[in-house]
Amino acid sequence: MKRANLFQILSFTLLIIASLLCAGTITVKKDGSGDFTTISDAVMSAAAGDNVYVYPGTYNEQVYLTDGINLLGHSPHSTIIDAQQMYDYVIHYDGYEMGSVISGFRITGSATAGSGGGGWDYGGIHVEGGSVIIRNNIIEGNYAGISVLSGANPQIINNTINGNFNGIIFEGAAAIPAPEYMVLIIYASDKNSAAEYQGILSDSGIAANVIQMGDITTTNLASYRLIMVTDDTGGGYNWGTQAQVDAINNSNRPVLGIGNGGAALFQELGISINYGNSAFANTNRMHVVETGNPVFHEPYDIEILKDGDIIVYDRIYTSNVLAVYEGSMDSEVVKLCSLSPTSPQHYPLTGEEGHYLWGFRDTPDHLTETGRKLLVNLVRSRTTICDYYLPAPILTPLYSEPATNPEYNRYYFRVENWYQYGDELFEVSPDLPPCGSNPDGSRTWVEFYDMQQQYVYGYCALSQAADLLLLHVTLPADAPEDVMMRIWDRRCDSEAWSNLVFPRDDPYYSHTIMNNIITNNSHAGIFYYNFLNEGQILYNDVWANTYNYFNNDGGQQFSPQPATGEISEDPLFEDTLNYRLTDESPCTDTGNPDTIYNDPDGSRNDMGVWGGPESTGIGTHPGSGFIFTEVGNLPTAFIEQAQANEDHGLTNVSYQDHIDFAIPQYHDSPFGGSLRINGVFGDVDVADGLMYYKILYAMWPDEDTPPEPEDYQPVTTGLYKILTIPQWDGSVIYQRTHLGPKVVYGVENLYEYTHTGAWSSLDLRCIWHTSSLPNGKYTLTYKAYKPSEMYLMTLEEMTLFPNDMDHLTLLVNNTGVYTEINDVRYDPSSPYWDEITDGILQECGIITLQDNQENLRLNISATHPDGYLRHWVLDAYYGKNNYAGVIASDTYPGTSPPDNWHGVLNQIYNTSDSPAFTDWVRCAYQFRLRAYTRATNGQGYLYGTPPIYYSNSFSDHYFVEFDCSWCGGADINKSGRVDLTDLMLVASQWLQECSGENCGE
Helix, strand or coil, X not given: CCCHHHHHHHHHHHHHHHHHHCCCEEEECCCCCCCECCHHHHXXXXXXXXXXXXCCEEECCCEEEECCCEEEECCCCCEEEECCCCCCEEEEXXXXXXXXXXXXXXXXXXXXXXXXXXXXXXXXXXXEECEEEEECCEEECXXXXXXXXXXXXXXXXXXXEECCCEEEEECCCCCCCCCCCCEEEEECCCHHHHHHHHHHHHHCCCCEEEEEHHHHHHCCHHHCCEEEECHHXXXXXXECCHHHHHHHHHHCCCEEEEHHHHHHHHHHHCCCCCHHHEEEECCCEEEECCCCCHHHCCCCCCCCCCCCEEECECCCCCCCEEEEEHHHCCCCCEEXXXXXXXXXXXXXXXXXXXXXXXXXXXXXXXXCHHHHHHHHHHHHXXXXXXXXXXXXCCEEEEEXXXXXXXXXXXXXXXXXXXXXXXXXHHCECCCCCCECCECCXXXXXXXXXXXXXXXXXXXXXXXXXXXXXXXXXXXXXXXXXXXXXXXXXXXXXXXXXXXXXXXXXXXXXXXXEECCEEECCCCEEEEECCCCCCCEEECCEEECCCEEEEECCCCEECCCCCCCCCECCCCCECCCCCXXXXXXXXXXXXXXXXXXXXXCCCCCCCCCCXXXXXXXXXXXXXXXXXXXXXXCCEEHHHECCCCCCCCCCCECCCHHHHHHHCCCCCCCECECCEEEEEEEEEHHHHHCCCCEEEEEEEECCECCECCCHHXXXXXXXXXXXXXXXXXXXXXXXXXXXXXXXXXXXXXXXXXXXXXCCCECCCCEEEEEECCCCCCEEEEEEEEEEEECCCCCCCEEEECCCCCCCCCEEEEECCCCCEEEEEEEEECCCCCCCCCCCCXXXXXXXXXXXXXXXXXXXXXXXXXXXXXXXEEEEEEEEECCCEEEEEEEEEECCCCCCCCCECEEEEEEEEHHHCCXXXXXXXXXXXXXXXEEECCXXXXXXXXXXXXXCCEXXXXXXXXXXXXXXXXXXXXXXXXXXXXXXXXXXXXXXXXXXXXXXXXXX
């Protein structure tokens, strides 16, 4: 019994573990300062488990990504792969066992229908097979944004897919493949005879394929059950090339050799039923030796004459048959037919080592009916004989349900390649040991085993290969173990083992499309050639595509499952360069609410490219020492570190850097709130054993005096990250891991260092909460630790190579802004202006105006006590959210020193001074004053919620009325003019008696 497949599985598992332990980061930088200058070269050098990290730049190339390699771009706005319509695919992925991650790119420029011929699958990312996570990418300007072949298992999460022909296109869920060819017929030049053999077999339900000898080495011979070589393929001691002979020999397939060609090939294969051991004869019949052999009875019962002969051809010609001499045969040769009873030592129909020689050289069109049937019987016997090379079953866990015993679950599985097993393997076999008390067990049994190869469950009476589509195993509900499956052909005592899988509780999905924004694709947003509802489609914004969801099978749109969070609304991008969302976007905080998908700031997932926990990062830098790289997504290069500069500890971002790095255009901004501190150690340090670190901070005692070493204290905020592990079947394990602070061997406040793998925010080192700290200047630094080489269970502090970026000074300011509309006043020109009060109106009062352009004065205060105000704006709304326009506003102009713009205090602004303010109408008005601090957390400006109002809004409400006394009260409806409506009101009350309050006034 052969157990090679099982050992291969276990060995491969060990290889995966070893590759993860040896994983590293390979860098790509266009200027040559990284490991490679092209992504393709980096990927080719990478091994399973490696990260390929790509620095900002535009890379004009096509990338072929393979199993287990994570491809991570610096950021989708700055790391661009543009194939310039020169290639069918921008990124081509094909995986099998481990899965990969593609994240952090702008992907564009696949070939299109106009430029490259337009295959349906031309795409920004083409998924050929396997499991891959595609997340946090901008995918635009391709024929298909993402194209997926049957059997592939992508997880498409938090991408913005815009402006392609199709957004995402699926070939369809794996359909039942067409029956494979059972027989391969090889000919040299006589194609007609090969086609005649093909027809004979086809008439009996045996699928056969025909190739010429030149195609042997490029054909997968092992996929056939029988190879048949015709008479014209060789002669004497010559048959084809050595490469062709080797290909047939290495296929391990039985061969049916016809005439000269068969005998010559067997000569090359070194078996005894060959040309050199044969003699020529002239006959059209054979004498049956083994009358009981199934080849003479199944499926056709061959007519044997009284003298024991069978007539196989309708003519005789010179030397038309080769017969092997008995004295030259090996003892194991099967002798089916001799030339005649009078010539028993020469055999035209023989078998050896699973191969058979049909010695007749005549063409198949001269076969008798008996000859045709015998040929079919012989082929059938060769295609249903023992196959010692059963395909390894590909096992997929599906779902579970409670078993009768409440302590157990019934776990369901599917064999993906079930169609590779012939139904004859599952035929009833009463001649084999019974299946319990059932004597009609199947020839092949299917058994499940645990990791220790202990039998768990089995099937001994499956009736057809399609039964492998749904199998179940009953296991303990609280602790199911990994299982593998064995297919055992009992008749031949051969077996094949599956992959090792973990039973699944949740339903199996072949793919997931989640948290994406899929918009403005000119044909379809999500397109299936055959929609079978085997994937998850949830929490996406699919909008403004010609067809949002399209099923080509039937040519109609489909709808995802209800209550899955799908929306179809304008996402309200700030711009289509970086696809940032506005504050009013319906995609903000509307992604999957599971906390595993939360944004870096802890809020609910935002749909699109900028949402989710993110996974990019470099992990290490070349050399030794620590480098603070970013605060949030703000590069530390934009934070002033020169003490002599008045902007020391503040951040400034130029307009071009704002565009290039997709970050706000900060101007003299301090820091506040919760800061995500990013940094990396050197690869030399990691190789030297670095495993843990501390991030320390200290406040400057005054503006000019840095802290002393003893002033530093550790950051102690909990740090959790998510390790994303794609599985071979398309599922994903999200492993939430606590990285610190920890106590290790007595050393407190340590964080564990992450530098490889698909971690959320790979380079995030700590989250520093500043809200409770005094305002002022702070410096951050680090300490690094490794296990001691001299003492067990001891850490030693490492001394690393110093550099200018191993400490970071930030000016922290968490002071909120103050806003108030102190009062609203009439203009001195108004008849209602009062000199004593300067026309101040009562709160919520009625404002009586003379005309629709009359001036009002608003007295406001919008200040930041510490001088870090960024912007204020005074505007108004009326009625049901009608915008009346801006009355006044101002933005930080830049001051020296930078903390010297406090805003405005008790300042009066005129509505008539603003050209943007609309004319007054008779309605309720809301005057609104908003102000914002310059403080940032590195991920954007801070906005206000109690207890700190980084931004604030103040509203005041009034009703605007018009004084129409100048027209003698004739404007009854107070519309601002006397018109027909006023006349109709007078007519409706003509000569009526007045009653009620004030009617006599």
